[in-house]
Amino acid sequence: MEILPAIDLKDGKAVRLTKGLMDSAKIYSDEPWQLAKTFEDMGSKWLHIVDLNGAFAGEPKNLEQIEKIRENTSLKIELGGGIRDEDTIKRYLELGIDRLILGSIAVKNPDFVKEMAAKYPIAVGIDAIDGYVAVEGWAEVSEMKATELAKAFADCGVEAIICTDVGRDGTLSGINVDFTISIAEASGIDTIASGGLKSINDILVLKNTGKVAGVIVGKAFYEGLIDLGEAFKLV
Template identity: 80%
Template sequence: MTIYPAIDLKDGKAVRLTKGLMESAKIYSNEPWELAKKFEEMGSKWLHLVDLNGAFAGEPKNLEQIKKIRENSSLKMQLGGGIRDEETIKRYLNIGINRVILGSVAVKNPSFVKEMAKKYPIVVGIDAIDGYVAVEGWAKTSTMKATELARAFADSGVEAIICTDVGRDGTLSGINVDFTVSIAEASGIETIASGGVKDIEDIKRLLETKKVAGVIIGKAFYEGTLDLNEAFELVISY
């Protein structure tokens, strides 16, 4: 299982939100690239990046900060937030992002996502509120079940699915293991858990399923409820 430390960008700063609400943003760093270096020094292989402004605007809004992070780190990076067309996908890949995350567009235009997955390294982000897909930076809920959307991308060439329980995101209330496993089983695609990770017990529970490919860690690291070094050691030894 791969651990993905997360940097969420809002107005060029590293922040964390609670349940996806922009007004809940808490700033953790004015220089996000320094965080990326720290994660690398701790032994991380990947970095999970989100352009929060972009998620709401539907276009890149933190490009300069993203470039700075890329230039100062050798981590592999996956990036999401407002990526709605092929030009944006190519722009991010050209500056060295390793794979891009498509979220809202995966709900609205799944055929586009499948087409892109044939050409580029694509990850689908499925964000859910009470089991139903959330879109537009989690500002709206659709009528589609998350497992139904996951099933639609089986055998599509998509590299992974990131599934987020929005109700738990940023709350440190514990990961929704059952939801994550349901997405993995529905899709047959590598599934990355996100939303609510609190401590090392969450990592153990995900490992024990033997069905989860990765986990995104955000607020648990920033608030000190999870020792990231301990998490890396646990995953290596499991």
């Protein structure tokens, strides 16, 4: 199981939100690339980046910082937030990003996602509130169940699903293990848990299910609740 440290970008800074609310942003670094380097030095292989401004704007908004992170680390990078068309996908791949996360567009145009997944390294981001898919930077809740959306992408070339329980994101209240497993079982695709991780025990519980491919670590690291170096050794 992979541990993917997260860097959420807002106005060029590394921040964390609570339950996806932009006005809840707490700044943790003015130089996100230095954070990425720290994760690499701790033993990370992957980095999870979200362009928060991009998620709301529907287009890249933190390119300068993303380029700095790419230039200063050898980490594999998956990136989401505002990726709505093939030109943006190509632009990021040319920049050296390893995998692109398609979120809102996966609900509104699943055929586009399947087409892109056949050509490029694509992950689908499924963010849910009470089991229903949230879109547009979590500002809207659709009428589609998260498990239905996950099932729609089975066997189409999608590399991974990143599933987030929005109600837990940034709350340090623990990963929603049952929700994560339901997504993995519905899709048959490598599933990465996100939202609410609070301790190394959460990581061990996920690992012991044998059904989860990865977990994203955000606020628990930034608030000093988890020793990432130790966590990498455990997995």
